[in-house]
Amino acid sequence: MKVNMGKINLSMRSLLFLFTLVIMGTSHGFAQDLQEIKKLYPFVKILANKLQNEGTALDSFYIHLQQLKTNRNATVRITHIGDSHLQADLFSGKLREQLQLAYGNAGRGLVVPYKVGRTNEPYTYKTSSNNIWKSKRNIAIADSMPIGVGGLTLKTEEMNASIQITVGNKPNLNYQFNKVTLFHEKCTNCFDFEITDSCGGTTAMVSSLPSEDKKFHSEVPLLNVENTISLNTRIRSFTHPNYTMIYGLVLENSRPGIVYNTIGINGAEYRHYNKSVYFQEQQKVLKPNLIIISLGTNEAFSRSFDPAIFKLQVDTLITALKINNPQASLLITIPGDHFRSKKYKNNNIPIARNVLIDYCNNNNIAYWDLFEIMGGLGSIAKWHGKNLTSKDLLHLNRKGYELQGELLYQAIISGFSKFELTRPK
Numbered sequence: 001m002k003v004n005m006g007k008i009n010l011s012m013r014s015l016l017f018l019f020t021l022v023i024m025g026t027s028h029g030f031a032q033d034l035q036e037i038k039k040l041y042p043f044v045k046i047l048a049n050k051l052q053n054e055g056t057a058l059d060s061f062y063i064h065l066q067q068l069k070t071n072r073n074a075t076v077r078i079t080h081i082g083d084s085h086l087q088a089d090l091f092s093g094k095l096r097e098q099l100q101l102a103y104g105n106a107g108r109g110l111v112v113p114y115k116v117g118r119t120n121e122p123y124t125y126k127t128s129s130n131n132i133w134k135s136k137r138n139i140a141i142a143d144s145m146p147i148g149v150g151g152l153t154l155k156t157e158e159m160n161a162s163i164q165i166t167v168g169n170k171p172n173l174n175y176q177f178n179k180v181t182l183f184h185e186k187c188t189n190c191f192d193f194e195i196t197d198s199c200g201g202t203t204a205m206v207s208s209l210p211s212e213d214k215k216f217h218s219e220v221p222l223l224n225v226e227n228t229i230s231l232n233t234r235i236r237s238f239t240h241p242n243y244t245m246i247y248g249l250v251l252e253n254s255r256p257g258i259v260y261n262t263i264g265i266n267g268a269e270y271r272h273y274n275k276s277v278y279f280q281e282q283q284k285v286l287k288p289n290l291i292i293i294s295l296g297t298n299e300a301f302s303r304s305f306d307p308a309i310f311k312l313q314v315d316t317l318i319t320a321l322k323i324n325n326p327q328a329s330l331l332i333t334i335p336g337d338h339f340r341s342k343k344y345k346n347n348n349i350p351i352a353r354n355v356l357i358d359y360c361n362n363n364n365i366a367y368w369d370l371f372e373i374m375g376g377l378g379s380i381a382k383w384h385g386k387n388l389t390s391k392d393l394l395h396l397n398r399k400g401y402e403l404q405g406e407l408l409y410q411a412i413i414s415g416f417s418k419f420e421l422t423r424p425k
Contacts, residue, residue, distance in 0.1 A: 034410055037403070043382040048372045049407050051331065051415040052357075057366040061290040061329035062419040068103045072256055075106045079261045079286050079328075081273065082294035086264025087114065089122035090398050091294075094405025095412075096260035100173055102413070104257020108167050108175040110286070112150035112248045112263075116163055119152070119266065124168050124175075131161040137265050138272040138279070147276035148216060148247030149183050149283045151265035157243040159191070159235050166228040167251060176225040178254055183217045183247035183282055186210045189240035191233035195220065198228040208236070208244065216247070216282050225253065247282060261286050269298045270313035274320070284324040291321055291328045296335040296356060300348040301394070311355050318363070329366070332356055333408070336370040337380045339393040345378050368411055370404065 038046045051058065067074045078099070080092045096109070114121030117135035121127060133154040136145040145153050154163075167175045180195065190208035197203045203223045222229075231249075235242050252259060263283070265272070273279055273295075299310050318330065334353050340346050353371050360367040375382060383389050388400030396404060 033406070037407070041383075041386055041388075041403070043375045043379060044407070045373050045375060048369060049411050051366050051368055051411050053360050053364075054366050054415055055364065057364050058290070058329045058331065058415060059419070059423075060327065062416050064289045065103065065416055066420065068256060068258075074256050075259060076103065076257070076290075077259045077261070077286060077288045078290045078292065079263065079283060079288040080292040080294065082262075082264045083268040083298055084264065084266040084395065085294055085297065085401070086262055087122075087266050088120060088401070089124065089262050089264065090401035091396075091405045091408075092260070092262040092264070093122060093124060094402040095409050096258070096262070097170055097173060098406065098409040099258045099260065099412075104255065105173050105175070105253070106255050106257035106259045107177055107179075107250070107252030109252075109259045110150065110248055110250050110261035110263065111165055111167065112152055113154060113163050113165065113246065114152060117152050117154055122262075124170070126166045126168075127163060129161065129163045131156055131158050133161070133163075137267075138276045139265060139267045139269075141272070141275055145245070146278050148278040149263065149286070150248030151263050151268065151273070151276065151279075152248075154246045155243065156191075156233065157241065159233060159242065161191075161233045161244075162230050163246070164228065164230045165249065165251075169227070174253075175251070176227050176253060177251035178222045178225045179252040180204070180220045180222065180229070181217055181250040181252070181285070182206060182220060182231070183249070183285075184208060185243075185245040186215060189236075189242055191242050191244040192236050193244075194232045194234050195222070196230045196232060197222075197224065197226050200230075203229065205234075216278060217285050247278065250286065261288070267298055268295065270295050270310070270317045274313060274316045280320050280324050283321075288325055288328045290331060291325060292331045292333065293317070294333040294335075296352050297338070297394075300335055300346060300352040301338070301340070302348075305348045305352070307351055307355050310352060311359060314356065314359055318359075318365070332360055332365055332367045334367060334369045334371045336396075336404070337374050337377060337383075338395075339380055342391070342393045347377070350377060366415075368408055370407075373407060 034046050064076045086092050113127035115127045116129045116133055133156045136143045136153050138147045138151045147153055169175050186208050192208050193206040195204040204220045206218045206220055380393050390397050
């Protein structure tokens with residue numbers, strides 16, 4: 001049998017042309033945004049803005065994201081773990097917003113009463129209390145209070161102590177909620193909670209008695225959808241001293257879409273999460289389909305930075321996350337460039353970057369190389385010149401973090417688009 005190679009070659013060229021058209025059509029929406037970014041910030045390496053070592057590492061997450069298009073009851077859950085680059089929730093907040101606008105808003109996700117703990121909190125929600133609560137962040141290793149899902153623990157022994165949480169909305173994103181998952185201490189002499197609405201009416205009661213299946217959390221449906229609630233301690237027994245500890249709350253709305261949980265603590269390193277005794281057990285309750293880890297800046301900033309110890313801490317955290325979340329895909333973001341004392345390049349960053357990239361390549365984990373995307377060593381000066389950084393040239397400002405969130409969103413969507421083309425539903 002004779003085969004006409006000319007026709008086969010023509011057919012292959014036609015298929016390649018059609019594939020190219022599909023790629024262009026699929027990516028048109030975000031390609032325009034990237035071109036705008038390139039025009040405004042020519043030092044940003046747009047071609048490097050992609051998820052590396054993707055392979056099959058993110059397939060499970062992409063499959064769940066794909067299901068949102070057809071399953072009206074589907075929910076995709078993302079957990080983002082980090083340091084001060086996340087605590088203000090500007091970087092992760094932009095990513096949350098873009099993903100929810102594209103795939104649906106299933107709730108605000110994890111809320112930690114940072115302000116009650118006397119530290120900064122995201123501008124998108126507000127917490128307050130009528131009492132002074134004892135607080136501990138995960139970086140305070142010497143303090144004996146345990147740390148859970150939020151990286152910050154609050155404790156009180158006062159009856160009728162209250163924490164009020166008000167969540168703001170975003171354009172086209174209503175963050176009213178009708179379900180609360182409360183992470184709190186459970187024991188026979190722990191306070192119960194009454195949850196009240198903005199008018200002071202009781203919308204739910206929460207028992208703090210221990211249960212085998214919910215050791216550190218309670219899932220609480222509310223009577224109505226709310227933007228504001230108060231957690232009020234209620235005594236159960238007068239025979240023992242009463243107390244409670246709160247680790248965080250997850251707010252959801254019973255709609256399909258994305259739930260995006262941000263966990264960020266100023267100064268945090270991999271080792272701090274490893275030493276947080278309740279962190280792994282509580283965070284697995286979030287049931288993430290994707291875990292993003294944005295750590296490493298503080299390790300690299302230290303003049304005593306040791307790559308071998310850093311690698312060990314990375315492996316310890318990721319191994320535990322894999323064991324506790326076998327359903328989750330992992331994505332590591334490489335720390336961005338920064339200066340020491342506002343003017344000195346930090347040569348530890350490329351070393352930390354290499355440790356993380358080698359680890360990802362050897363363990364089938366996807367990564368996003370912010371260091372390269374920013375422009376490499378010393379590039380923070382160019383970001384500063386475009387008013388994208390804080391004065392310390394270590395952190396970005398709101399404009400810079402939102403640009404970072406937009407870039408990661410574009411990288412994720414680009415990767416997802418390629419996945420859909422090669423592995424259609």
